[in-house]
Amino acid sequence: MGVRSPSPGRLVWLLLLAPGAAAADEACVLCHPAERVLAAESIHASEGVGCTGCHGGDPASRDVAAAHRGGFQSLADRTGVPKSCAACHADLEQMRPYNLPVDQYAMYQTSQHGLSVAGGDERAAVCTDCHGVHDIRAPDHPRSPANPANLGATCGRCHGDRSLMERYGHDHELVERYESSVHGRAVAAGNVAAPTCVNCHGVHGATPPGVGDVGKVCGTCHVQARVAFLAGPHGTGLAAANLPECESCHSNHAIHPLDDADLGSLCAECHEGDSEAVQVGLKVRALIGAASEELDRAELLTLEAEKVPLDVEDHLARLGEARTYVTEAQTIVHAVSVEPVEEVTRRARSIGQEIQHELYSELDRTNAHIGLAIFWFYVLMTLVILFGYRRRLGRASGRR
Amino acid sequence: MNPQRKGWLDWLSERLVLTEIFSLLVSYGFFHAELDSSKPPREALAEAMARPMPSYSAWPRVLGLAAVVLIGVEIFTGGLLTFYYSPTPEGAHASAATILSEVHFGGFVHQVHYWGAQLLLAILALRVLRFFLQRVYRAPRELVWVFASLLLLVAFHAELTGRILPWTGTAYWSGVRALEVVQTIPLYGGLVSFLSGTEGAVISELTLLRFYIFHVVLLPIAMLTLIYLHFSSIRRVGLDPSKVRASASDDGVTFRQHVVNLAILLTVLVAALVTLGVLAPRGLPAGAEPYATLPGVHPPWYLLAPFGFFEITASWLPRWLAGLVLLAATTAFVLVPFWARSLERRGGRLLLMVLAGVAVAVWLALTLYGTKVA
Numbered sequence: 104m105g106v107r108s109p110s111p112g113r114l115v116w117l118l119l120l121a122p123g124a125a126a127a128d129e130a131c132v133l134c135h136p137a138e139r140v141l142a143a144e145s146i147h148a149s150e151g152v153g154c155t156g157c158h159g160g161d162p163a164s165r166d167v168a169a170a171h172r173g174g175f176q177s178l179a180d181r182t183g184v185p186k187s188c189a190a191c192h193a194d195l196e197q198m199r200p201y202n203l204p205v206d207q208y209a210m211y212q213t214s215q216h217g218l219s220v221a222g223g224d225e226r227a228a229v230c231t232d233c234h235g236v237h238d239i240r241a242p243d244h245p246r247s248p249a250n251p252a253n254l255g256a257t258c259g260r261c262h263g264d265r266s267l268m269e270r271y272g273h274d275h276e277l278v279e280r281y282e283s284s285v286h287g288r289a290v291a292a293g294n295v296a297a298p299t300c301v302n303c304h305g306v307h308g309a310t311p312p313g314v315g316d317v318g319k320v321c322g323t324c325h326v327q328a329r330v331a332f333l334a335g336p337h338g339t340g341l342a343a344a345n346l347p348e349c350e351s352c353h354s355n356h357a358i359h360p361l362d363d364a365d366l367g368s369l370c371a372e373c374h375e376g377d378s379e380a381v382q383v384g385l386k387v388r389a390l391i392g393a394a395s396e397e398l399d400r401a402e403l404l405t406l407e408a409e410k411v412p413l414d415v416e417d418h419l420a421r422l423g424e425a426r427t428y429v430t431e432a433q434t435i436v437h438a439v440s441v442e443p444v445e446e447v448t449r450r451a452r453s454i455g456q457e458i459q460h461e462l463y464s465e466l467d468r469t470n471a472h473i474g475l476a477i478f479w480f481y482v483l484m485t486l487v488i489l490f491g492y493r494r495r496l497g498r499a500s501g502r503r
Numbered sequence: 504m505n506p507q508r509k510g511w512l513d514w515l516s517e518r519l520v521l522t523e524i525f526s527l528l529v530s531y532g533f534f535h536a537e538l539d540s541s542k543p544p545r546e547a548l549a550e551a552m553a554r555p556m557p558s559y560s561a562w563p564r565v566l567g568l569a570a571v572v573l574i575g576v577e578i579f580t581g582g583l584l585t586f587y588y589s590p591t592p593e594g595a596h597a598s599a600a601t602i603l604s605e606v607h608f609g610g611f612v613h614q615v616h617y618w619g620a621q622l623l624l625a626i627l628a629l630r631v632l633r634f635f636l637q638r639v640y641r642a643p644r645e646l647v648w649v650f651a652s653l654l655l656l657v658a659f660h661a662e663l664t665g666r667i668l669p670w671t672g673t674a675y676w677s678g679v680r681a682l683e684v685v686q687t688i689p690l691y692g693g694l695v696s697f698l699s700g701t702e703g704a705v706i707s708e709l710t711l712l713r714f715y716i717f718h719v720v721l722l723p724i725a726m727l728t729l730i731y732l733h734f735s736s737i738r739r740v741g742l743d744p745s746k747v748r749a750s751a752s753d754d755g756v757t758f759r760q761h762v763v764n765l766a767i768l769l770t771v772l773v774a775a776l777v778t779l780g781v782l783a784p785r786g787l788p789a790g791a792e793p794y795a796t797l798p799g800v801h802p803p804w805y806l807l808a809p810f811g812f813f814e815i816t817a818s819w820l821p822r823w824l825a826g827l828v829l830l831a832a833t834t835a836f837v838l839v840p841f842w843a844r845s846l847e848r849r850g851g852r853l854l855l856m857v858l859a860g861v862a863v864a865v866w867l868a869l870t871l872y873g874t875k876v877a
Contacts, residue, residue: 409789410786410787410788410789411603411604411784411786411787412600412603412604412786412787413604414604468781471781472781474781475777475778475781475782478774478777479774479778482770482773482774485770486767486770486771489763489766489767489770490767492763493760493763493764493767496757496759496760496763497760
């Protein structure tokens with residue numbers, strides 16, 4: 104019995120399907136090659152989820168009408184997308200091997216996006232808007248729109264669209280402002296730990312935090328700053344006045360780091376120019392400034408010593424510790440009280456002074472100069488003797 | 504002298520061929536006459552000491568001898584430095600830091616080595632200048648000039664190979680700049696690339712090791728050979744342009760006085776080196792990072808003029824042609840005795856002096872330009 108050779112037509116689409124063996128048997132590709140190419144790059148393809156996994160239908164049939172029978176859904180109606188994804192992604196049994204959460208659909212339904220879609224709004228975001236349509240990649244893939252590095256652009260596709268946002272009465276410049284912020288710039292610089300849109304607004308349950316909750320959101324990362332803030336007079340005062348916590352000084356989205364130098368002038372924005380509150384700000388500013396300057400001087404001296412070269416590894420380590428104290432002081436500032444800042448900056452300052460003191464004595468060349476003076480004394484003595492001897496020899500030869 | 508009484512000199516003479524050792528000292532300018540081996544050594548030495556000095560090395564003509572002493576200092580301090588130095592990209596900077604900060608007197612030896620090299624270059628350059636002004640290139644002193652100028656060129660090479668060894672950022676990049684200049688010279692640039700394993704002015708692991716070998720073995724041997732040939736020529740023809748042969752000193756200075764002069768010279772040189780080392784110590788900048796170009800690093804000072812020349816002509820002169828100009832200028836410098844005389848005959852001494860003045864002015868201007876663009 105000979106080997107049955109495959110028909111030429113079968114060969115053609117076997118070749119076409121070669122990259123994604125998972126759906127090798129699907130005939131969909133004969134009419135939808137572009138979608139097939141995109142899907143071949145998706146994480147679904149590598150896990151064996153083919154066209155029919157989402158769209159249903161009869162993959163074996165090469166008759167157009169027959170292929171689109173049997174539970175086929177085109178998903179052209181966007182509002183049906185979340186439910187279709189949830190068929191697998193909300194199923195604990197199917198998600199268990201991937202250790203993926205199954206509450207995404209439930210959370211999505213609580214989000215502004217989900218609520219709008221449920222209300223029949225076709226423009227609101229569904230799963231495919233953030234994860235891609237056929238070329239769905241895992242969020243840690245660099246080309247995934249859900250990758251933290253791409254999230255600004257992904258959210259910005261809708262939230263930066265002026266005409267779309269105007270329908271909802273939303274500001275369309277939020278993403279732009281975020282990208283100019285300390286957070287946005289850190290993400291752009293490749294810091295994957297820096298917050299993107301979803302870190303404050305939630306991932307699948309995306310909803311803007313209420314005025315009273317902004318502080319809590321910031322506090323998930325800036326834990327110590329919030330603890331200090333709540334313990335201080337601002338914590339109770341702003342809450343009583345129903346004013347936002349962090350936002351009052353740092354704004355939202357376009358969050359810029361405040362310079363230590365801003366401390367006094369910032370206080371004067373709310374408090375009287377010569378009030379005690381402004382004095383506290385100025386005092387704190389002076390304390391942090393003095394500590395930073397002390398450490399700058401110590402660092403310059405360390406660099407100088409390194410060039411000599413002296414061993415400055417220990418000094419550099421202590422300098423790092425002292426810099427941490429200054430950072431701690433900048434956090435404690437949120438309690439708007441002088442004493443704790445004073446205590447921490449004192450530690451930083453004394454380390455800076457210690458390093459300077461040690462390096463000054465190590466860099467001191469007084470001993471070398473004293474040695475040089477003694478050396479020259481002997482050089483001069485030697486020269487005097489040699490010149491004297493030379494003159495005597497000259498006189499002796501002159502007599503001859 | 505009582506022939507029965509034997510001193511240490513006689514004791515040594517019975518066991519060593521003292522005249523051979525003595526002639527080695529003569530070859531390098533510490534003495535100026537051979538010992539008469541037919542006489543008892545004590546007597547021969549006393550006689551040599553009382554002989555009048557040849558005029559070319561009488562006080563204060565000390566630059567040549569100072570150069571020999573400095574080469575000796577460099578060999579001695581350099582030898583000490585090799586004990587701790589490691590010629591690998593990973594170990595070079597760390598070992599240099601160890602020498603400077605931990606080894607007893609390591610920093611001091613390093614400073615003396617550095618300043619000795621700078622003084623040596625200055626002295627060799629001054630000597631060539633003096634030979635030019637006193638016309639010590641006319642027959643029969645052609646070889647005196649050729650060896651002196653070659654010695655200066657070899658000393659530049661020794662400084663260049665040495666400056667890369669600590670593997671600091673500035674050393675590395677100034678070495679790269681220097682190689683960029685050298686490699687444009689036709690033939691010679693190719694030879695340097697081949698010998699040092701550099702390609703396109705990239706300094707590799709291999710380059711460091713080869714530069715090290717050049718610096719500690721080959722170039723010192725070349726310098727000692729050239730200085731021997733140079734002094735040998737001087738012993739034959741002297742330095743007095745009015746006389747054809749070497750002649751005795753007019754002021755009747757004896758070898759004994761010369762030895763005292765030598766001791767004075769040594770003392771002053773050592774004092775100068777120690778003072779420079781203590782008052783102007785060279786630090787050790789951060790280690791080299793070959794993938795991060797350090798801005799504002801100059802080529803070594805003696806290559807600033809060629810560097811400036813290449814920068815000025817970059818837009819209208821092909822690189823190889825600029826390199827050829829540099830090669831021609833260097834060759835003309837070494838071969839001064841063979842063209843200057845006919846020039847003098849045609850246009851008089853003034854023409855040559857003007858030409859030399861223009862050359863020096865162009866050199867200085869290009870150096871200034873090179874400093875600006877680097």
